[in-house]
Amino acid sequence: MNTFTKSQLEIHVPVLGWLLIGSNLIYLLMAAVLATLLVGIGTAVGDVMAEKVLGIVAASMGGLLTVLGLPGIVAGAGLLARKTWGRILSIVISGLSVLCFPLGTILGVYGLIVLLQDSAAEYFAA
Numbered sequence: 001m002n003t004f005t006k007s008q009l010e011i012h013v014p015v016l017g018w019l020l021i022g023s024n025l026i027y028l029l030m031a032a033v034l035a036t037l038l039v040g041i042g043t044a045v046g047d048v049m050a051e052k053v054l055g056i057v058a059a060s061m062g063g064l065l066t067v068l069g070l071p072g073i074v075a076g077a078g079l080l081a082r083k084t085w086g087r088i089l090s091i092v093i094s095g096l097s098v099l100c101f102p103l104g105t106i107l108g109v110y111g112l113i114v115l116l117q118d119s120a121a122e123y124f125a126a
Contacts, residue, residue: 003119012114013079013123019107020076020090027069035062087124091115 004012035058042054075093078086094111097104114120 003117006119006123009120009123016090016111016114017076017079020072020079020093023107024069024072024076027065031062031065034058034065082124084124087115087120
């Protein structure tokens with residue numbers, strides 16, 4: 001496998017960090033919109049049972065999307081700070097992102113290509 005030079009990594013690692021932060025902020029935005037929408041629908045219907053059920057669903061889905069989004073934001077911040085743990089967490093998240101077709105697949109493959117380079121380990125160790 002061809003390795004990236006240090007100057008290439010200085011470009012690709014921050015780009016990947018910002019892409020991880022941006023894409024995972026979308027999860028947090030979806031959590032807020034979904035929770036607001038479901039609670040609003042429950043209130044608008046006027047049925048007490050519907051309001052309770054939709055409130056539980058909103059909290060569950062909002063919590064799930066938040067739990068899915070926060071590690072990616074932390075990983076992106078770790079990449080921007082050139083932390084070794086950020087690289088490891090980003091490799092894990094990139095591997096999982098490959099399953100999210102189509103954009104997650106593109107981001108995941110890009111992340112794995114950048115972070116699994118031999119020179120990337122040296123870049124984060126410095």
